[in-house]
Amino acid sequence: MSWMAWTQTTAVFFGVIACMLIAMTVWELRCPSTERRGFLPIETSRGDRLFIGLLSSAYIHLMFLGLTELSLWIALAVSAVWLAIVLRWG
Amino acid sequence: MNKTENNKAWLLVLPVFLLVAFSAIIPLMTVVNYSVQDIFDQNSAYFVGAEWYKEVLQDPRLHDSLLRQFIFSGSVLLIEIPLGILVALMMPTRGAMASLSLILLAIPLLIPWNVVGTIWQIFGRADIGLFGWGLNSLGIDYNYASNPMDAWFTVLLMDVWHWTSLVALLCYSGLRAIPEAFYQAARIDRASKWAIFRFIQLPRLKNVLIIGVLLRFMDSFMIYTEPFVLTGGGPGNSTTFLSQTLTQMAIGQFDLGPAAAFSLIYFLIVLLVSWLFFTTITHLDKRK
Numbered sequence: 001m002s003w004m005a006w007t008q009t010t011a012v013f014f015g016v017i018a019c020m021l022i023a024m025t026v027w028e029l030r031c032p033s034t035e036r037r038g039f040l041p042i043e044t045s046r047g048d049r050l051f052i053g054l055l056s057s058a059y060i061h062l063m064f065l066g067l068t069e070l071s072l073w074i075a076l077a078v079s080a081v082w083l084a085i086v087l088r089w090g
Numbered sequence: 091m092n093k094t095e096n097n098k099a100w101l102l103v104l105p106v107f108l109l110v111a112f113s114a115i116i117p118l119m120t121v122v123n124y125s126v127q128d129i130f131d132q133n134s135a136y137f138v139g140a141e142w143y144k145e146v147l148q149d150p151r152l153h154d155s156l157l158r159q160f161i162f163s164g165s166v167l168l169i170e171i172p173l174g175i176l177v178a179l180m181m182p183t184r185g186a187m188a189s190l191s192l193i194l195l196a197i198p199l200l201i202p203w204n205v206v207g208t209i210w211q212i213f214g215r216a217d218i219g220l221f222g223w224g225l226n227s228l229g230i231d232y233n234y235a236s237n238p239m240d241a242w243f244t245v246l247l248m249d250v251w252h253w254t255s256l257v258a259l260l261c262y263s264g265l266r267a268i269p270e271a272f273y274q275a276a277r278i279d280r281a282s283k284w285a286i287f288r289f290i291q292l293p294r295l296k297n298v299l300i301i302g303v304l305l306r307f308m309d310s311f312m313i314y315t316e317p318f319v320l321t322g323g324g325p326g327n328s329t330t331f332l333s334q335t336l337t338q339m340a341i342g343q344f345d346l347g348p349a350a351a352f353s354l355i356y357f358l359i360v361l362l363v364s365w366l367f368f369t370t371i372t373h374l375d376k377r378k
Contacts, residue, residue: 003120003132004116004119004120004123005120005123005124005127005129005135006123007123007126007127007137009126009137009139010119010122010123010126013122014119014122042369042373043373051365055358055361055362055365058358059358059362062143062147062355062358065140065143065144065147066144066147066148072140
């Protein structure tokens with residue numbers, strides 16, 4: 001595994017994403033989601049909203065890095081709130 | 091019709107999943123790991139956090155090649171999609187001529203990228219190339235190696251020559267799938283050619299056009315070999331697109347960390363655009 005050049009930070013990052021995917025799979029198996037329309041302009045399932053939330057979170061982080069000098073912890077907090085909003089009301 | 095639930099099907103998907111994991115997911119994870127480290131060799135790597143992302147995002151080289159890339163992909167779509175539709179509309183529908191035109195259209199698609207670059211590199215030369223020599227003979231001062239506008243013109247022309255056939259073939263198959271009854275109804279209504287195109291052919295081509303736009307966008311957004319062989323990214327940096335900037339960074343300068351960060355930003359752009367197209371296609375189908 002050393003050729004993959006792991007660091008603690010990236011291991012935590014992928015670990016969190018893997019946990020999210022496992023949790024979503026278990027949730028889906030126990031209580032299957034149906035597509036619905038929220039504030040997003042399209043009908044989405046739970047998995048779609050997670051993907052939209054994660055992709056937009058990546059862009060939020062890039063915007064913080066490229067346009068501001070603010071800490072990435074703020075970007076992480078904003079992303080977490082945004083992800084929760086998209087998952088609940090998206 | 092009743093569907094039977096059988097979770098054993100997942101086992102059949104497993105080999106594909108493993109293959110994708112080894113060919114895509116694990117290399118992508120490695121790139122993420124590289125992007126947060128300063129790597130000198132296999133044994134010495136230092137964690138630098140998001141520094142490379144900051145550096146790359148504020149690098150004018152990335153901004154310039156990103157802008158060039160969007161202009162190039164936009165121009166490719168603006169030219170190739172209408173031209174492909176036009177070619178498909180003009181193609182014969184039956185007989186030997188239909189087969190001949192299909193073969194002729196398929197030829198550019200069969201030529202490898204680097205060969206296409208070489209063909210146009212020679213074709214465009216003012217001394218030995220027919221195209222370059224012809225333009226200069228007409229009194230047009232054309233030299234793709236020294237004039238950025240000429241270089242852009244040649245790269246675009248090369249891409250149009252190489253890939254318009256794909257759009258034309260997709261549209262041709264879409265047009266052939268329209269039942270004759272639609273045209274009969276249009277003739278009874280004395281519809282003009284334009285009305286037939288606007289209200290019968292174009293709506294029926296929507297799905298193949300979305301696929302065509304997606305394929306052409308993705309391909310043109312990742313273009314590397316053809317402009318590299320033709321112009322080498324020059325004159326200056328005028329035809330250096332994203333892939334070439336990335337290759338220069340990763341292989342030319344061996345800056346693996348910044349190149350990894352650059353790749354991931356590139357990947358996120360491609361992912362966003364693909365997702366937008368995918369969503370458009372699936373939601374159009376749902377509406378039907």
